[in-house]
Amino acid sequence: MDNADIAKVFFELADLMEFHQVVDFKVRAFRSAAQIIENLPEPCTDMLREGTLAEVPRIGEGIVRRVAELCRTGTLAELEELRKRAPAGLAEILRIDGMGPRSTELVWHELGITTVDELEAAAKAQRLRGLPRFGAKKEEKLLAAIAAHRRASGRYKLTQAYPHAEALVRQLRKLPEVLRIEACGTIRRRRDTVGDIDLLVATRQEHAVAVAERFVHLPEVRDVVAHGETKCTVHLKDGIQVDLRIVPPESWGAALHYFTGSKEHNIAIRGLAVRRGLKINEYGIFGEDDQRLGGEEEREIFAAVGLPYIEPELRENRGEIEAAAEGRLPHLVEERDIRGDLHMHTNETDGQATLEAMVAEARRLGREYVAITDHSQALSMALGLDPTRLRAQGRQIDALNDKLGGRPHVLRGIEADILADGSVDLGPEVLRELDWVVASVHSMFGLPRAEQTRRIVRALESGVVDCLGHPTGRLIGQREPYAVDLEAVLDAARRVGAAVELNAFPDRLDLWDVHLRMAQQMGVPVVISTDSHAPFHMLHMRYGVWTARRGWLEPKDVANTLPLRELRARFAHHHRQLAHA
Ligand code: DGT
Ligand code: CA
Ligand code: CA
Ligand code: ZN
Numbered sequence: 001m002d003n004a005d006i007a008k009v010f011f012e013l014a015d016l017m018e019f020h021q022v023v024d025f026k027v028r029a030f031r032s033a034a035q036i037i038e039n040l041p042e043p044c045t046d047m048l049r050e051g052t053l054a055e056v057p058r059i060g061e062g063i064v065r066r067v068a069e070l071c072r073t074g075t076l077a078e079l080e081e082l083r084k085r086a087p088a089g090l091a092e093i094l095r096i097d098g099m100g101p102r103s104t105e106l107v108w109h110e111l112g113i114t115t116v117d118e119l120e121a122a123a124k125a126q127r128l129r130g131l132p133r134f135g136a137k138k139e140e141k142l143l144a145a146i147a148a149h150r151r152a153s154g155r156y157k158l159t160q161a162y163p164h165a166e167a168l169v170r171q172l173r174k175l176p177e178v179l180r181i182e183a184c185g186t187i188r189r190r191r192d193t194v195g196d197i198d199l200l201v202a203t204r205q206e207h208a209v210a211v212a213e214r215f216v217h218l219p220e221v222r223d224v225v226a227h228g229e230t231k232c233t234v235h236l237k238d239g240i241q242v243d244l245r246i247v248p249p250e251s252w253g254a255a256l257h258y259f260t261g262s263k264e265h266n267i268a269i270r271g272l273a274v275r276r277g278l279k280i281n282e283y284g285i286f287g288e289d290d291q292r293l294g295g296e297e298e299r300e301i302f303a304a305v306g307l308p309y310i311e312p313e314l315r316e317n318r319g320e321i322e323a324a325a326e327g328r329l330p331h332l333v334e335e336r337d338i339r340g341d342l343h344m345h346t347n348e349t350d351g352q353a354t355l356e357a358m359v360a361e362a363r364r365l366g367r368e369y370v371a372i373t374d375h376s377q378a379l380s381m382a383l384g385l386d387p388t389r390l391r392a393q394g395r396q397i398d399a400l401n402d403k404l405g406g407r408p409h410v411l412r413g414i415e416a417d418i419l420a421d422g423s424v425d426l427g428p429e430v431l432r433e434l435d436w437v438v439a440s441v442h443s444m445f446g447l448p449r450a451e452q453t454r455r456i457v458r459a460l461e462s463g464v465v466d467c468l469g470h471p472t473g474r475l476i477g478q479r480e481p482y483a484v485d486l487e488a489v490l491d492a493a494r495r496v497g498a499a500v501e502l503n504a505f506p507d508r509l510d511l512w513d514v515h516l517r518m519a520q521q522m523g524v525p526v527v528i529s530t531d532s533h534a535p536f537h538m539l540h541m542r543y544g545v546w547t548a549r550r551g552w553l554e555p556k557d558v559a560n561t562l563p564l565r566e567l568r569a570r571f572a573h574h575h576r577q578l579a580h581a
Pocket of ligand 4: 415440442469470
């Protein structure tokens with residue numbers, strides 16, 4: 001633990017004590033200790049070991065004892081005790097700039113606010129300004145502080161970090177000294193969120209210094225945390241941290257494997273190597289007497305332990321090593337396998353572009369088919385379509401199909417609302433006129449798990465739904481998934497022959513890896529859709545495909561890799577059922 005970590009613990013201890021109104025002088029003592037520790041010229045842990053910590057003015061025996069406990073156990077028993085007495089979210093609220101113990105207690109007792117998300121919602125809704133010592137100014141400041149807090153503590157959405165990684169790689173690749181370059185870590189594994197960006201460069205030893213120099217001076221860089229010959233760390237202007245490693249070309253493959261991770265995957269691979277009397281690390285593959293056996297290419301790492309190449313998206317030690325050993329690695333879906341996009345909105349509801357503009361973009365992207373799935377009547381906030389407007393849109397779609405000659409073929413669809421009781425908000429007499437029915441939950445996210453499950457299962461069992469939209473409702477970093485028994489939902493989808501959506505919209509990416517694998521194993525088709533609200537959103541398909549790959553999906557598991565005729569045949573039973581309803 002460094003001084004800043006230790007100081008943070010004492011600050012939190014003081015805050016929570018004040019919050020719980022534990023004797024005032026203790027609170028002050030801990031806060032002042034925190035400040036002193038933060039500014040110590042040497043590591044606090046060294047001073048503890050050498051016995052010099054006790055000599056620092058205003059660091060009493062009680063503080064020294066606690067630092068020792070902290071170094072030994074990583075926390076303080078009394079802090080854990082205090083944390084237990086307040087709702088967990090309050091400790092995080094206390095860390096927001098401007099939210100001291102008194103303000104936190106006030107919003108908790110007066111407005112029932114116990115999480116940063118609730119605090120943010122209240123500030124946005126201008127519900128804080130009625131409280132003593134809160135005003136419009138303070139609300140505004142809090143919103144900025146919350147945003148800053150998220151940037152500092154949080155992970156970034158892949159979709160936010162990836163374009164930065166791409167831009168950095170593009171610029172560095174232009175340098176003649178850079179022989180090879182790749183973004184590693186969670187960026188390369190395409191995880192939905194990213195802690196930091198890891199860049200790996202291969203260059204000749206004598207050029208390392210020059211490459212590091214160019215890197216820290218890139219225009220995106222805000223500040224430099226560390227600047228060495230083989231390792232640099234910087235923050236970009238929007239706060240994201242970037243680690244750069246520079247290796248000689250003969251270590252490229254080993255370093256690429258190492259820095260791609262995951263850590264768990266790496267540990268498992270190294271374990272296999274040890275059993276074969278080999279050592280694998282970020283520099284290469286080594287035999288007895290540390291004799292170098294390879295490591296220039298990533299494939300050599302897998303080959304050294306008798307495995308075929310494993311795609312980065314699978315490297316989570318969730319069975320990929322066993323699958324590789326048994327020759328049953330999946331042939332992962334790729335973006336070029338995708339033939340159609342089955343969820344998008346127009347400006348008839350909450351989209352930003354006309355039907356024609358949306359379809360023109362789909363045509364430009366070479367989609368063979370698209371479904372227009374605007375919101376339906378229950379979602380009045382989004383100007384949802386009633387049967388009359390839906391039919392009018394249907395006629396426009398027919399005309400467009402005539403005009404474009406089926407390139408792409410435009411399907412009449414809807415994103416119907418699943419109502420509180422699990423019914424779908426449009427009747428069969430309307431749905432039967434459509435080619436593609438998505439149904440989604442847009443309300444009552446807080447239902448108890450059993451009820452939420454029953455509600456969604458009921459909607460599927462109505463037999464009119466082709467695809468369940470964004471099945472968990474999560475918004476990354478903003479809204480947790482609603483409580484639902486996903487296995488029961490998938491089982492219902494399988495029974496009625498419905499698909500489940502992988503929504504590629506950057507905030508959603510829902511379903512994700514573990515769910516997708518569950519769907520695959522249960523034989524439920526997945527549809528990867530962009531849920532586009534503007535033409536450029538259709539480019540998000542790649543994020544959906546990446547997420548599908550993390551879920552081990554192959555083209556056969558993804559219904560929108562099918563040609564239109566087969567897609568229709570696959571879901572025809574719903575439409576036959578509707579015709580007779
Ligand atoms: P992140 O940044 O939190 O999104 O996650 P990663 O996976 O990008 O992790 P990061 O940036 O800490 O490190 C990049 C890779 O380096 C990681 O995926 C595996 C490797 N690595 C880091 N630390 C260790 C370690 O202690 N042991 C092993 N075996 N590998 C490590
Ligand atoms: Ca990383
Ligand atoms: Ca890193
Ligand atoms: Zn929706």
